[in-house]
Amino acid sequence: MKESLFTEKNEEIWKSLENFNARLKQYGGIKKAGAGVFREGALRENEVREFARLFRLTGFHLAYAKTHYPNSQTVSYLNRLVGISHNFFYVRERGSFGEIAEFFSHTVPQTVRETYKYWVLAAAVFTLGMMFAGFYVAGDSSRLAEVMPAGMSEGFVPGETPDLNDGVVTWDGSLMSAFFITNNTMVAFNTFALGVFAGIFSLLILFYNGVIVGGLFGFLHAEGADMLIAYSLILPHGVTELAAIFFAGGGGLMLGKGLLVPGEFTRAQSLVFHAKKAVKLIPLIVVLLVFAAFVEGFFTPLAISPWFKLIFAVLTGVALVAYCLKGSWKSQ
Numbered sequence: 446m447k448e449s450l451f452t453e454k455n456e457e458i459w460k461s462l463e464n465f466n467a468r469l470k471q472y473g474g475i476k477k478a479g480a481g482v483f484r485e486g487a488l489r490e491n492e493v494r495e496f497a498r499l500f501r502l503t504g505f506h507l508a509y510a511k512t513h514y515p516n517s518q519t520v521s522y523l524n525r526l527v528g529i530s531h532n533f534f535y536v537r538e539r540g541s542f543g544e545i546a547e548f549f550s551h552t553v554p555q556t557v558r559e560t561y562k563y564w565v566l567a568a569a570v571f572t573l574g575m576m577f578a579g580f581y582v583a584g585d586s587s588r589l590a591e592v593m594p595a596g597m598s599e600g601f602v603p604g605e606t607p608d609l610n611d612g613v614v615t616w617d618g619s620l621m622s623a624f625f626i627t628n629n630t631m632v633a634f635n636t637f638a639l640g641v642f643a644g645i646f647s648l649l650i651l652f653y654n655g656v657i658v659g660g661l662f663g664f665l666h667a668e669g670a671d672m673l674i675a676y677s678l679i680l681p682h683g684v685t686e687l688a689a690i691f692f693a694g695g696g697g698l699m700l701g702k703g704l705l706v707p708g709e710f711t712r713a714q715s716l717v718f719h720a721k722k723a724v725k726l727i728p729l730i731v732v733l734l735v736f737a738a739f740v741e742g743f744f745t746p747l748a749i750s751p752w753f754k755l756i757f758a759v760l761t762g763v764a765l766v767a768y769c770l771k772g773s774w775k776s777q
Contacts, residue, residue: 448514455506459523462499462530465492469533500530549728550771556725557692557769563702564695567636567651571691574655575662582663592660633693633730637700637723641716644701651694677751680758681744686737688765689730696723696730733765 446454507523514520557564578592632654639646665675703719704712744757 462503465496466529553729554769554771563698564691567694568691570651571655574652575659578656578659579663582660583666586664586667589660589664592656637693637696640697640700644698647694647697673751677754681754682737682741684758684762685733689733692726692730696726699723
């Protein structure tokens with residue numbers, strides 16, 4: 446294609462990108478122009494997407510021009526145009542409260558929805574382990590020692606109905622919260638990070654932790670423990686704690702897929718691509734683990750009705766679901 450024809454065919458696209466650059470220069474970038482309350486002249490959400498489309502398209506034009514019209518004025522012009530757009534597209538303010546709020550209010554829930562296949566699979570594997578151990582131990586409470594670590598099962602003696610002390614737990618809330626944060630963070634980190642081994646270790650960790658939980662519930666059922674109290678001691682913190690583990694497992698499975706199914710990319714490129722998506726879940730995982738540890742350390746020990754604790758667990762679950770669905774109707 447002749448240079449004149451190439452320029453004539455794409456000139457309108459370049460002019461549109463120039464106009465976006467002029468507006469972004471006036472408002473100090475995409476974040477200032479498009480975030481928060483809409484201001485006259487600023488970019489709306491659909492305009493930000495259009496700017497991104499024009500930027501990528503013009504980048505392709507630049508690559509084409511460099512190949513077919515090297516050292517031409519067209520290449521110089523497109524080089525400047527793409528360079529200016531690049532600065533607006535990639536340079537972002539860091540550390541501002543508005544950007545952090547935008548990340549948690551929009552990016553995180555959107556990432557949860559986009560990656561649902563991974564963390565749903567993680568939840569399914571955990572549930573499979575829980576059901577297997579639950580039914581296995583419920584049939585014979587002495588089997589608990591077979592499915593749980595020795596140190597963890599020592600306090601549960603077959604033939605002796607566990608005394609749950611009417612749901613009242615006595616411990617140092619601060620000390621126990623610190624312990625729970627440390628322990629749960631280690632489990633979540635291992636589930637996430639070990640996904641780089643093709644996701645195999647993530648699946649094993651999820652299944653084994655499901656076995657531990659299922660074995661405990663199976664034992665309590667088999668021994669005739671007061672299950673209302675048992676659930677009230679576990680679910681208030683368990684809702685957010687398990688959600689964090691599932692999200693971490695989903696992140697690990699994403700890393701595994703990046704290695705196993707690179708598609709048209711190299712394995713390294715595919716891993717980086719999936720990792721960039723997965724790490725967006727980490728802040729949510731951390732918040733959920735801290736919240737769960739606080740609840741387990743300070744709320745669980747309260748001498749209140751088990752029903753209040755279960756209602757709290759339900760409300761926590763509803764709030765988490767509502768948060769993850771936040772903004773989903775806008776994309777319909």
